[in-house]
Amino acid sequence: MGTVALRWDGQSLALLDQRLLPAEERWMTAEGAARVAQCIRDMVVRGAPAIGISAAYGVALAARHAGADWRGEIRHALRALAESRPTAVNLFWALQRMERVFEACASREEAVARLAAEAESIHREDLQANLTMADQALAVMAPEAPLEVLTHCNTGALATGGYGTALGVVRRLHEAGKLARVYADETRPWLQGSRLTAWELARDGLPVVLNADGAAASILARGQVSWVVVGADRITANGDVANKIGTYSLAVLARHHGVRFMVVAPSSTVDMSLARGSDIPIEEREGSEVREIRGMALAPADVPVYNPVFDVTPAHLIDVIVTEKGVVRQPGEAGMRALFG
Numbered sequence: 469m470g471t472v473a474l475r476w477d478g479q480s481l482a483l484l485d486q487r488l489l490p491a492e493e494r495w496m497t498a499e500g501a502a503r504v505a506q507c508i509r510d511m512v513v514r515g516a517p518a519i520g521i522s523a524a525y526g527v528a529l530a531a532r533h534a535g536a537d538w539r540g541e542i543r544h545a546l547r548a549l550a551e552s553r554p555t556a557v558n559l560f561w562a563l564q565r566m567e568r569v570f571e572a573c574a575s576r577e578e579a580v581a582r583l584a585a586e587a588e589s590i591h592r593e594d595l596q597a598n599l600t601m602a603d604q605a606l607a608v609m610a611p612e613a614p615l616e617v618l619t620h621c622n623t624g625a626l627a628t629g630g631y632g633t634a635l636g637v638v639r640r641l642h643e644a645g646k647l648a649r650v651y652a653d654e655t656r657p658w659l660q661g662s663r664l665t666a667w668e669l670a671r672d673g674l675p676v677v678l679n680a681d682g683a684a685a686s687i688l689a690r691g692q693v694s695w696v697v698v699g700a701d702r703i704t705a706n707g708d709v710a711n712k713i714g715t716y717s718l719a720v721l722a723r724h725h726g727v728r729f730m731v732v733a734p735s736s737t738v739d740m741s742l743a744r745g746s747d748i749p750i751e752e753r754e755g756s757e758v759r760e761i762r763g764m765a766l767a768p769a770d771v772p773v774y775n776p777v778f779d780v781t782p783a784h785l786i787d788v789i790v791t792e793k794g795v796v797r798q799p800g801e802a803g804m805r806a807l808f809g
C-alpha cells in the first residue's frame with residue numbers, strides 16, 4: 469500500500485505520528501475521541517482533510533465507547549474535537565456532517581453503526597475528490613513537455629484521505645510523464661516540506677528537490693518553474709485562501725516572476741459563510757516551534773516569538789482554484805458563487 473496517514477479497522481483509529489517523520493515511522497492507536505482531539509492539537513495527524521477525517525472517526529469512537537448517557541458523551545466529543553485546531557474548515561465541516569447523522573439516531577446501537585459508516589464515507593469521498601482534482605488540474609495545465617513545479621508544506625497522502633491535493637496534482641503529472649522536477653519548500657517552522665513532502669515523494673520515486681524557503685525567489689527567477697501548486701485550509705466566498713504560513717509570500721513572488729499559481733483543495737475546504745480572508749481565524753502556535761527543534765536551541769530561550777502558522781493569500785494573486793466540483797479561474801466572488809452557491 470502507498471503512504472497513508474491513518475487507518476481505520478472498524479473499531480479503532482491508527483495514526484502515523486507525523487511529528488517523528490522522517491526519522492521514525494511509528495503508529496499510535498487513538499482509542500477515544502479525547503485522544504483523537506489531542507492527536508490533532510499536537511499534530512500527530514495534520515493537514516486539513518486528514519484532520520477532518522480523523523475527527524469524524526473520533527466521533528465514531530465516542531459512540532462506540534459511550535454508556536447510558538450516549539447522547540451527552542457524543543455531544544461532549546463533538547465539542548472537544550471542534551476545539552482542537554481553528555483554521556482548517558474541513559474539521560468543522562466533517563463534525564457538522566457527523567452531528568447531523570448523530571441527531572437522527574434513536575439508539576446508541578444505531579449511532580455506533582451510522583457514525584462509523586459516515587466517517588468511512590467522508591474518508592472515501594476525500595480520496596475520490598483528490599483523484600478528480602488531479603485530473604482537472606492536469607487538464608488546466610495541459611503540459612506538452614515535462615515541467616517543473618514548486619510546492620509548499622505537505623499536501624500529500626499524509627495530509628488527506630490518500631493521494632493528496634496539490635501533491636496529488638504533482639503525482640498525476642508524474643504518472644503522465646509530465647513532471648521534470650518538483651521543488652519542495654522546507655516550510656519553516658514545523659518543516660512539513662522537508663520532513664514530510666520530501667519523505668513522501670522520495671519514497672514514491674518522484675523527482676523531488678528540497679529547498680530552503682528563502683531560495684524560492686531565486687528558483688522562480690530562473691524561469692524554469694511553470695506552476696506553484698499549493699493546498700488550502702480555508703477558502704472564503706471571495707476566493708481568498710488561508711494556507712500554511714509562507715504561501716502568501718510565494719504568491720507575491722510567483723506574480724512578480726510571471727509564474728502561475730494554483731490552489732488545489734476539496735469543496736470541504738470552501739467556507740462560503742465567510743466573506744473574505746481577513747475573517748478566517750488564524751492559528752498561532754507555541755514559540756518553541758520556532759525557538760527550538762527537537763529540544764535543541766535555535767534561538768535564545770527567552771526571545772519573544774510571533775508564530776502564526778497560516779497566512780491569507782488574496783484571490784487576485786491566484787490564477788486558478790481546483791476543486792472536485794470544478795475549477796475557478798481568476799477567483800473572485802462571482803466564480804466562487806457560480807460553483808458553491
Ligand SMILES: CSC[C@H]1O[C@H](OP(=O)(O)O)[C@H](O)[C@@H]1O
Nearest residue numbers: 514515516621623627699711712
Ligand atoms: C492538504 S491541505 C494541507 C494543508 O495543511 C497544512 O497545515 P498543517 O500542517 O498545519 O495542518 C497546510 O496549510 C497545508 O496546505
